[in-house]
Amino acid sequence: MTDTKMWAADPFWGLGYEWDPQWLLTPSQKALQARLIDLCQTTLRDNAVESDKKLLFPRKNFEALASLGLLGLNVPKAWGGLGENHVCAAMVVETIARYGCPSTAMCYTMHIGAVAAALFRSHDNPTLQNLLKRLDRDVFIGTLSYSDPETGSHFWYPISSGAERVGDGWKVRKKASWTTSAGFADWYIVQTTSPDFGGDYSDLSCFLILKDEVKTEPSKWDGLGLRGNQSGTLEVDNVTVSGDRLVGPVGDGSRSNDETVDPFFMLCSSACWNGISLGLIDIARRHTTSKRHADVGMRVCDYPTIQDYVGEAVIDTNTSRAFTFQMGRAMDDVTNDCDWSIHRDLACLPRAKMLHWMWQVKFAAAKNVAHVSDKMLHACGGTGYKPALGIERYLRDGKAGWVMGPTNEVLRQFVGKAVLLGFESLDYWNQAVNERILHNELKKLDKDAKKALAEKLLSEAK
Ligand SMILES: Cc1cc2nc3c(=O)[nH]c(=O)nc-3n(C[C@H](O)[C@H](O)[C@H](O)COP(=O)(O)OP(=O)(O)OC[C@H]3O[C@@H](n4cnc5c(N)ncnc54)[C@H](O)[C@@H]3O)c2cc1C
Numbered sequence: 001m002t003d004t005k006m007w008a009a010d011p012f013w014g015l016g017y018e019w020d021p022q023w024l025l026t027p028s029q030k031a032l033q034a035r036l037i038d039l040c041q042t043t044l045r046d047n048a049v050e051s052d053k054k055l056l057f058p059r060k061n062f063e064a065l066a067s068l069g070l071l072g073l074n075v076p077k078a079w080g081g082l083g084e085n086h087v088c089a090a091m092v093v094e095t096i097a098r099y100g101c102p103s104t105a106m107c108y109t110m111h112i113g114a115v116a117a118a119l120f121r122s123h124d125n126p127t128l129q130n131l132l133k134r135l136d137r138d139v140f141i142g143t144l145s146y147s148d149p150e151t152g153s154h155f156w157y158p159i160s161s162g163a164e165r166v167g168d169g170w171k172v173r174k175k176a177s178w179t180t181s182a183g184f185a186d187w188y189i190v191q192t193t194s195p196d197f198g199g200d201y202s203d204l205s206c207f208l209i210l211k212d213e214v215k216t217e218p219s220k221w222d223g224l225g226l227r228g229n230q231s232g233t234l235e236v237d238n239v240t241v242s243g244d245r246l247v248g249p250v251g252d253g254s255r256s257n258d259e260t261v262d263p264f265f266m267l268c269s270s271a272c273w274n275g276i277s278l279g280l281i282d283i284a285r286r287h288t289t290s291k292r293h294a295d296v297g298m299r300v301c302d303y304p305t306i307q308d309y310v311g312e313a314v315i316d317t318n319t320s321r322a323f324t325f326q327m328g329r330a331m332d333d334v335t336n337d338c339d340w341s342i343h344r345d346l347a348c349l350p351r352a353k354m355l356h357w358m359w360q361v362k363f364a365a366a367k368n369v370a371h372v373s374d375k376m377l378h379a380c381g382g383t384g385y386k387p388a389l390g391i392e393r394y395l396r397d398g399k400a401g402w403v404m405g406p407t408n409e410v411l412r413q414f415v416g417k418a419v420l421l422g423f424e425s426l427d428y429w430n431q432a433v434n435e436r437i438l439h440n441e442l443k444k445l446d447k448d449a450k451k452a453l454a455e456k457l458l459s460e461a462k
Contacts, residue, residue, distance in 0.1 A: 006034075007041055014282025019314060024325050029088050032068070036095045039064050044100030051103050051228030052393050055221060057184040058228045061104040063139050065096075070108075071135035074115060074338055079133045085338040086328035089264070090271040094321070097275025098282070102397040103228030105275060107143070109268035110180040114142030114189045116260040117206060119340045121248035128208065128247065131187060143185040144261060145209075145234050149177040153405035156257060156428055157201055161192035168243045170195060172207050174236040182232040183216030189261075190236060194251050201429040204253025207246060213239045225396030249346070258352035259343075263331060266358040266406075270324045270365035273401040277317040277369045280376040280394045284310060287380050287389060300379070309379045313372045320361075320368045327361050330354060356418060363411040366401030373398045 005012040022030060043064045051058050065071060073089060075081025082088075089112055097105035115132065122128040134140050146155040160175040174190045176182075187210055194205040214234050221232040248256055288300040288310075300306055332338060334350035342348050373395040377384045384391040402408045417425050424432070445453065 005037065007037075012037075012282075013286045015278065015285060015314070019318070021318070021321060021325055024087055024329065025091060029084070029091060032082075032088070033091055033095055035068055036070075036092065037099050039068065040096065040098075040100030044096065044104060048101030048103065048228070049393075051101060055227050055230070057181065057218075057230045058101055058104040058107060059139075059141075059184065061101055062107070062141055065104075065108065066136040066139045069136050071111065071139065071141070072115075072132070073112065074119065074340075075132050075135065076340060079129065080136070081132070086267060086331040086335075087325055090267055090324055090328045093268040093271040094275040094278070094324075097272045098278045101228065102272060102276050102279075102394065103226045105272040106226050106229045106269070106400070107141070107181045109265065109272055110143040111141055111185075112268050113144050113261050113264045114187070116264040117144070117189045117247060117256050118142070118208070120256060120260045120343050121206075121252065122340070123344050125244055125247075127242075127244040131208070138186075140187065141181060141185045142187045142189065143179060143181040144265070145174065145176040145179040145182070145188050145190040146261070147176055147178045147405060149175055149233075152177070153403075153407045153410060154428075155405045156204075156254070157430075158191050158193060158204065159201070161190075162197065163192045163195045163205060163207065165195050166240055169241055170207065170243070170246060171238055171240045172209065172236050172245075173238050174209075174234070176234040178231045179216075179234040180229050180231045182221075182230055182234045183214070183218040184230055186211050188214060188234070189247060190234075191253050191257075194253070196250075200431075202254055202431070203251055204257075205246060205250050206248060206253055206256050207241065209236055209239065209241065209245070213241070224399055225393070226400045227396075252346075255346075255349060255352070258355055259349045260351070262355060262406075263351040263358050266362040267324065267328055267331070269401070269404065270320070270361045273365040273369040273398060274317060274321045274324060276394050276398045276401075277313070277320070277365075277372040280373055280391060280398075281310065281313050281317065283390050283394070284313075284376040284379045284384075287383065291383070300381070306379050309375045313375055316368050317372060320365045323364055324361050327354065327357055330357070356415065356423075359406065359411045359414055362406065363408050363415070366404075366408050369398035369401045 005016050044061045047058055047061050050056055069082050072081030073084045077083035093105050093109055096108060118128045118132060148158045148160050150159045151157040163170050163172045174192055189206055190209050191204055191206050194203045197203050214236055216234050217232055218230055221230050288306050291300045331351050377391055377395055380391050383389050414426060
């Protein structure tokens with residue numbers, strides 16, 4: 001591998017390696033990155049245009065990724081995977097989004113999250129082990145189905161779901177409002193309330209569900225950006241599955257969220273937003289250095305205003321990348337470089353202790369891509385407004401960052417509330433009573449209203 005970033009036979013036309021944090025990567029990760037950039041050049045980037053225009057699921061891009069062994073990126077080498085770590089996962093997603101296809105990067109993010117949830121509880125489960133061994137060979141694509149139509153972006157609250165014990169197996173029902181790759185993925189990790197759930201929504205369980213067990217409506221999918229990601233509705237309609245389809249013990253859902261699904265989703269989706277930001281800067285560099293104004297004899301890049309736009313975009317994006325990779329490294333440090341065998345001890349949850357850091361990472365990356373896409377559009381002027389340059393598609397794709405759960409509104413409130421009132425105040429499952437509000441409202445009632453309320457409460461309590 002040379003120190004010059006290549007694009008086919010020529011030096012890359014965007015930002016070179018001198019603007020990438022290459023010192024974080026091992027020699028083999030750098031070699032993988034160079035091979036992946038080549039694959040983006042030959043295959044992924046052209047398919048991205050087609051996926052966007054035709055709302056096409058990027059299966060062809062997944063086949064290309066499988067040729068590099070990337071579907072089993074974090075799967076142990078003993079099971080045929082690449083045995084890679086969190087830093088590498090962030091690098092791979094960023095590279096796909098930047099040089100190749102953001103829709104593919106998002107579908108791949110969900111695949112990596114689903115693989116992590118399966119690896120976490122695969123130790124005594126041959127069904128999960130077999131699945132993890134065939135990811136690249138069979139281009140066996142996974143995804144996560146969490147968001148519920150009744151609770152919107154509160155994806156940790158699956159109110160329209162449930163499961164019950166049936167003989168040696170489980171009967172599972174799930175309604176999801178959004179599921180990336182819905183109808184196109186081969187396997188799904190779905191979250192439901194637990195079998196024998198008694199009204200406590202923190203009692204969650206995860207199940208492995210296969211393609212022929214879900215009902216989806218791909219023809220109804222449409223969206224502003226990430227149009228290839230096919231995040232449509234999904235239903236598991238009282239499907240009976242065998243006992244080994246339970247991922248982890250009954251009631252393991254919130255541990256699975258905090259230790260795998262949330263950390264991997266926030267790491268990889270942040271890398272996707274950073275990759276889109278870089279993709280926009282690359283295009284703006286190429287365009288502004290080649291477009292010339294005949295009257296003043298200057299190129300667009302010669303105007304200090306444009307230099308300021310690009311300078312600020314690079315600084316802000318590298319701030320977000322530095323944060324994303326730093327947290328990838330921090331998770332590598334606490335997991336022996338993403339060694340899944342530590343989870344033979346079911347109580348070993350080192351990533352979960354860093355969740356509040358991952359909230360900050362996702363907020364920063366999603367906020368940055370919105371700003372950078374705006375400024376790179378401004379830098380490219382009317383030409384950027386037209387689809388042909390590519391800015392317009394990246395801008396639409398980047399818009400998903402802010403609204404994808406956990407949304408940026410929710411995240412900044414989590415952080416502010418936790419800082420000011422403590423983590424216990426977050427109350428994900430709406431269980432803690434806010435005595436301050438309660439007493440303040442009761443103060444407003446007159447004697448008769450208090451009496452009527454007291455009688456109503458007493459009869460309810462009976
Ligand atoms: C491209 C894309 C792909 C997706 N893929 C998946 C997937 O693979 N799997 C999956 O499970 N889900 C997926 N989702 C769903 C996503 O995670 C959210 O659940 C979904 O975007 C929520 O949309 P909604 O209309 O229900 O928003 P709502 O929840 O109705 O939100 C509306 C507004 O209210 C705000 N809001 C909500 N709660 C609070 C609060 N407590 N405090 C302050 N403000 C609040 C929101 O931030 C937002 O501004 C995907 C979404 C998108 C856009």
